[in-house]
Amino acid sequence: MEWKPNLFVTLLSCAIFNTYAGVMREDVSVQDYRDFAENLGKYTPGTENIEVFKTDGTSAGFLNFPMPDFSSSDDSAVATLISPSHIVSVAHNGGYGGVKFGNGAKYSYSFKIISRNIDPSGKDFHTPRLNKVVTDVAPSSMVIANDVRNDHERYKYFSRVGSGTQYQIDAATQKNKWLSGAYNWISGGTIVNPTFENWRLRWTNYGPKDSRVQPFSSAGQGGDSGSPLFVYDSLEKHWKLYGVLTSGSDYGVYNITTYALDLQTAFIQSVINATTDPDVTDTKADGNIHWGKLAIAQGNSQWKWHGLNYALPTQASYEELNTTHDLRFNGEGGLIVLDSSVNHGAAKLQFSNDYRVISAEGANSTWVGGGVEVDAGKTVSWEVNGLAGDNLHKIGEGTLHVNATGVNGGGLRVGDGTVILAQHADQHNQRQAFSTVTLVSGRPVVQLGDAGQITGDQIQFGTRGGTLDLNGYDLSFTTINHNDAGAVIANTNDAHASTVTLNNTSAQVFVGHLGSAEHPDSLNIVYAPVGNQSWNFAGGGNVNNMALQAGTTIFSGRPTPHAARVVFSDDWINESYHVNNLQVKSGAHFVLNEHASLSGGVTLAEQADMVMAGKTHFTGNIEVNKLAKLIMVNDPTTLASTDGSADNWLIGRVTGEGSLEKYGGNTLFWKGENTLNGGVTVYGGTLNLDGSVNSDVHMYEGTTLAGVATVNNLTLGDSVSLHPFDDSNSGLLKAGSFAAVSQTVTGNLVAANNTRLNLRSYLGEQQSASDTLLVAGNVDATREAITIQVDLLGEGYMTDLNSSGIAGAKEGMSLVQVGGMSTKDSFQLEHGYVANGPWQYSLYAFAPGKSDEAGRKVSGSGGYWDYRLESRYLTEGDEPTPVPDPTPDEPVVIPDPTQDVPDSGAYDPVTPLQPSRLAVIPQVPSYLSLPSALLSYNSRINQTFRNLAQTSIMAGKESEHYPVWLQYINGEDTYHSSLDFAHYGYDYTQKEQGWLLGGKVMHLGNDEQYLAWNVAISNADLKVTPDARDGNSEGNYTTYGLTSQLTFRHQNGWTFDLGADITKYDGDVSTDARGKVANIDAYSWSGTLESSYPFVFGDHEIAPVVGAGIQVLKVDDFTDIDGTAVHYDNIVRPTGQTGARYRYKLRNSAAGNLMFYSNAYLTKDFSNTPDVWIGSARNHDNASTFNMGMPGSSASIDVGIISEITPLISVNTGVQYQQRLSRSDEGISSWQANAGMRITF
Incomplete structure (x- = not known):
């Protein structure tokens, strides 16, 4: 108990x-x-x-x-x-x-x-x-x-x-x-x-x-x-x-x-020592050893032993059991004859040499006791039975060869060494080596020495188990009694295969191991359940032939065992199975379940199926016969394990007239050359095929076909992606590691909506190569063009090798080739272009007869469609359009970007208008327009602030009043570049609206001589739209400014104004093709110093002005959505200014008290044209420097009216106009209107 x-x-x-x-x-x-x-x-x-x-x-x-x-x-x-x-x-x-x-x-x-x-x-x-x-x-x-x-x-x-x-x-x-x-x-x-x-x-x-x-x-x-x-x-x-x-x-x-x-x-x-008898030290020369009731004798030698007179040890008291002594036979070995039955009680019987133990003739003697130990390298032939109600406990590394006769009612419990079961049949042809056999500790081997020794249900594997060696004999199980993964059923007899038949009547699980790696061809399995049952194997195996006649057979891994039977979903043991020939009979089901790998050969009979769940691997050959199915399920929601992805791997050859179906959102990695022709259907996730399959392939909505795949006809649902490269490790391209691959359709390709073809390309002077899609048959993309997304690396180069300014059939890189029918509109680039640093590449379609036969990669001969990636060129006038020749001698094509290429016809080349240049990506013009646009706004808002700060009150003493004003501003700039089209000169329009809030915060002195300080904050939204043939883009910026002006007026009339401001710009650039492409963070600092002297004529005041200023703009580096990295140098704009201010106060008029003001300035821009560095974020060698424009020199005038509503409240309105004056005609012409309210305290 x-x-x-x-x-x-x-x-x-x-x-x-x-x-x-x-x-x-x-x-x-x-x-x-x-x-x-x-x-x-x-x-x-x-x-x-x-x-x-x-x-x-x-x-x-x-x-x-x-x-x-x-x-x-x-x-x-x-x-x-x-x-x-x-x-x-x-x-x-x-x-x-x-x-x-x-x-x-x-x-x-x-x-x-x-x-x-x-x-x-x-x-x-x-x-x-x-x-x-x-x-x-x-x-x-x-x-x-x-x-x-x-x-x-x-x-x-x-x-x-x-x-x-x-x-x-x-x-x-x-x-x-x-x-x-x-x-x-x-x-x-x-x-x-x-x-x-x-x-x-x-x-x-x-x-x-x-x-x-x-x-x-x-x-x-x-x-x-x-x-x-x-x-x-x-x-x-x-x-x-x-x-x-x-x-x-x-x-x-x-x-x-x-x-x-x-x-x-x-x-x-x-x-x-107290319960151990002296060793029996026998010698072979003295003959047989006789074990009697009182002593053990050999010739003239005797040895005492201590046992019991009861039949079974369990019949004795504990005190009586303790009187029995361990005994060791440590002589030369020989024959031990039990003259009568031996009850050795709790004693251990140890053999340190080879012995044979038999019963005396006619005595039918038995042995029971504490256990038997056989030393390493020794063999004992055990030819006596035990008794029902007692188990023979066997330890020691040696071998116990059990070959008694008849039915042994006792059990066997083996903890070490080897036990061979070779019981002889009695006169009634009855035999049983033991009533039960239990293997424990992980150390023992029990080997069948003959057939009929024991039934499978009489075998038990306890803690850590052991190995049952069938030794060429067969055995059946309705259940395998076992405790853990230490249970092993194997056959070490390579000359004679063993067959294990499993005929369970209820669902079974076996976490032990079938077969052995050392003898992989010696064990066969027949699964023949009674009824529609299942057997889950979760401990691995090495099997020769396995026939699944009915029901469901599962190979799986298993959760890692933890104390208290706790299971962690992310902690599993992977199990490996090898079956030379796994036959799934008609109507039977085979499941390769999570964390299991199988190698070998599988044959699916008609209407049989094999399911591979996620987290599984198969290596070998699978024959899928007619009406049979190979089913892949990559759905993590169907799995118990969260350890790793739900992908699975199929490496080998799949043949036959059956079909393959894939479900779930993860990836099936399939590698091999396959002659399966019953169809491949992908209902979900990714099929990553590295090899070929003769079947038609049907990709359902939202799925992906990846890998260096060759398929027959390919039918695509909506939103299907194609990846010729291995989807598992593609990542971003790395220089020096790119090897182009192809995805091939030997039949026809039928696309639905939103089909995406993802290609990797390397474009450089020394190496230019690209992944490709090759379609030997026809392409049907009539519902919607197939969109090509190109991941481009390399330093790039001008593909126009003959400097014609026109794309050629031998220039650039081939992305798609179609051997049958297609159209120029069947394929399009994502967003219409590919970026490599600042440069833009377009897709050009060459129809059959116009494509280069020497560049053909798609199978077949003759004309074919070739869709090529080449540099896009622009001309200052209209882009050249091929002009039809009604009687061409030799048909040639000079294609434009895809949208302009006709389906057929022959054309002569047309010399493009000059000048021409490479196209940049659409956002580059906005990047080049940014500095002048922001500095122009900054200048204008500061001028508006100065106008408000320099306007006096209508009546009374300046020193006693502190005005506060809020002004709404709205304006527009028109910039004209000094650079021509060939040098990437872009005009632009800027629109702005915002507000300015400020006032006087300090006044020291009197009206004749004083020091005053005005401060304001501003906020505005700017929209900058370049005029560019490269593509439409615009910049949108929100500004946050802090502006101040310190004014000193001397009593003799001289006035000095010291201004300073800081502005932050949060913005983004967007294009028609891609939407928002970049976030912009910029900051500006500026300072001005002006000197003026007023001349007063009644209510009129005129003050000549001379001044100087400096603006500094810092734009943070950024990388846009196309992987284009942009770096601006610090932009410094020094300026000089001269002009005059006019003020007129009209008091007590019919319209009330009014003040008219006007300012006229000439501004000289002393800055040099700054540069911007634009390149690839992945390859800094692929970078170019562009000149940016500046606001330039200008003449400006602004006028305004301040209308007094009450002595303390007035309305301000004003208009500014600026005209560019640069010799190169570079600069900004602009206007701005503002209106607001002024309150005086």
């Missing part, structure tokens, strides 16, 4: 271990502590350099040692196996009567304690003996404690597991948080640098902020008494048992001290 702690034991444990003793550190998950203890998740034995993560995703540190195997600790971690039938723990653990191993595994065995063996020295230690040899796990090695004390370098790392009361620090409160009572589950811990005492050691756990903290900081807790402490032997490279936990003390939330008692190795050995 399984041990449950009684109240006394719990109280005693809590008395020794303070209930608020050790806990898990606050920042590492409890799941990791549990996985570590159970060797699950990433904590598999032997794994090195495991990184432990905190709950916030940062690193808690690395485990600087190979992961220990804690399997020798029992399920409750209160005892540890140190010999085949002995465990160690603390003596005060008196409430447990047995142990189990395997962390709750199925088919585990409950081992009973038959003697507690308490250390008489008074140490809290005991070495219980068990009723059977433990098969489930291997005993732990033991270390001499003083060796550890004396060599801290060799023995540096310690680890532990335990199932005491579980606590974890609460990070917020820094208090213990109770998780579980004792003995419910186990957690682990790591320790370094313990403190050694004479007979024990102790350690302290530390918090996360302590430099001494370990990834799994841990301490003993109530219920941890007897749990093991292991130490790593860095010389022998394995873990050994150091001792057992006894007690602990609490000095805080952390800083808990735990004590571990040294292993009492001398006492342990004395316990084992």
Whole structure:
């Protein structure tokens, strides 16, 4: 019966271990502590350099040692196996009567304690003996404690597991948080640098902020008494048992001290010796060995043995079982004759040489006992049966060859080595090697030595399993009884294949492995379920032939096992399967499910199907017969796993008259030359085909065909994309790594709406190449032209090699070729052009008879359609249009961009009008217009501000009044460039509207001599529209300005005005072709100094003015939507100005009090023409410098009226006009109107 702690034991444990003793550190998950203890998740034995993560995703540190195997600790971690039938723990653990191993595994065995063996020295230690040899796990090695004390370098790392009361620090409160009572589950811990005492050691756990903290900081807790402490032997490279936990003390939330008692190795050995008989040291010369009731005899030699008189060990008391002694045959080997049945009780029978064990003639003797151990390299022929109600426990690396006769009622439990089942039939032709066979620990092999030894349902795979070797014989299963992935069914007999027949009556899952990589052609599988059942294989396999006769067969990966059966959707184990020939019969279904890969050959019979889910790989050949289907499902919503993408991979050859269907939004990567001709239909996602398929391909709406693919007829739904390159790793082109590829349609291409062809191209002097679409048949794009999107790299060059200014059939790069019928409008460039730095490339269509035969890539001969990417040229007049020649001698074509190329006909070239030049992308004219437009606005808004600031009041003293004004402004600029068409001179129009709010904020002095300060803020929207044949674009800017003017008037009349402003420009540039293409951030600073002297004639005042100013404009670098990078130099505009101001005050008129003002100026622009650098963001070698215009010199006049409504409120209106005066006719002519209100305080 399984041990449950009684109240006394719990109280005693809590008395020794303070209930608020050790806990898990606050920042590492409890799941990791549990996985570590159970060797699950990433904590598999032997794994090195495991990184432990905190709950916030940062690193808690690395485990600087190979992961220990804690399997020798029992399920409750209160005892540890140190010999085949002995465990160690603390003596005060008196409430447990047995142990189990395997962390709750199925088919585990409950081992009973038959003697507690308490250390008489008074140490809290005991070495219980068990009723059977433990098969489930291997005993732990033991270390001499003083060796550890004396060599801290060799023995540096310690680890532990335990199932005491579980606590974890609460990070917020820094208090213990109770998780579980004792003995419910186990957690682990790591320790370094313990403190050694004479007979024990102790350690302290530390918090996360302590430099001494370990990834799994841990301490003993109530219920941890007897749990093991292991130490790593860095010389022998394995873990050994150091001792057992006894007690602990609490000095805080952390800083808990735990004590571990040294292993009492001398006492342990004395316990084992006390129940071990002397070896039987037989010699072959003395004949057979007879095992009698009282002694074992050979010739004149006798050896005592200690057994029981009951038929079965279970009939004896624990005290009686403990009187039985282990026995070893350690002689020369030979024949052992059981003169009568042997009940060896709890004793282990060990063979250290080759022996044969038989029953005396007519005695029908049997053997039962604690277990049998066969040493490595030795073979024992076991020709006696056991008894029903008892299991033969077999350990040791040697071989036990079972070849008794008849039906053996006993069971077999194998933990190590090999057992061969070769039971002989009795006179009634009955035989059974064992009633059940259980493989555990992952170490054993059970091999069939003949047919009919056992049925498949009598075989069990317990914790970590083992290998069932069919050895050329066949076996059937309705279920495979197993616990975990350690179960293996294989055939090592290459001369004789084995067949496993699976005929389940309910849904089954097998996470073990079928076959072996060393013998891949030796195992066949027949799946023949009773009814429409399924079998899910999730542990991998190596199979020769597999016939799926009905139902559903699934190959899959599996979630990584974690403690408490927790499953993480993003943590899966990939499993591999190899089947030489997988036959899916008519009506059967085969599913290759997530995280599974299959290699080999698959044949789908008529009306059979194979489904490949996402996250799967297939390598090999698939024959899809008529009416059969190969179905690809890349839908992540149908998958349990979130680990990785939902793509799948099909690498190999698909043949037959069946069909392939693809569903889901992810990608099928298909590589190979395929003769499948029943049709390929893509309902969703991407088909990335690297190879060919003879089938017609139908792409449904929103799908993508990618890869270097060759298909027959291609039919496209709406919004389908074509990518000749590999869609998985195309990315952006990189110089020096580009290799052009093609996508080929051997039949016809039928397109629907919004079809996109995505191509990569490299354009340079040394290399020019492009991905291409080749259609051998006809192209039907009558519903809507196919749009070509070109990802262009390279330094670029002028493709007009003969300098004709006209595209040629041998110039540029071919993007699409069509061998059959098409039209000039079947293909178009996205947005009408391709950008490479500032330059514009267009698509030109060459019809059959006009294309270059030498440049033909599409299959066939003769005329073909060739759609080529070439430099676009512009002329100052109309672009040249080919003129028909009614009687051409030799048809030639001089094409314009795609929209102008006729379908057919012959034309002579026409010399283009001069001058001509390369076209730039449509937004470049807006980039070139930007500086002068912004500076012109800045000049004009400042002039409006000065007009308002320099206007006096109608009556009274200036020093006593502080006017505030709000002015609305609206205007338009017309710029004329000094550069001609060939040098990229662009005129433009700028429109503006906004407001100006300001007033006087300081006045020091009187009306005769004073210092006054006026300040204003402004906001305006600007729209700049260049006049460009390259394409329509416009810039839109919002301005935010701060302007001030400091005025000093001397009492003699001289006036000096010092102005300054700063303005921020937020804007964007858009084009008709692409909409918004760039965001613009710019800033300007300016300063002016003017001097004037007024002449007053009654109510009239005239003041000559002379002044100078400077404007500075800084535009931030940017990259636009075409990948064009733009850099402006700092733009500085110094100016000089002379002119006059006129003021006239009309008081008490019929219209009220009025003030008329007028200003006339001549402005000289002393700036040099600035440059702008425009190039490719991906290739800075492909850059050009352009000249930008400036506002230029000008003459301007403005007039205004201030009409007084009340003595303190007036209305302001005004008009400005500017005329450019530059010799080169460069500059801006403009007008501006403004109106507003003025309030005086």
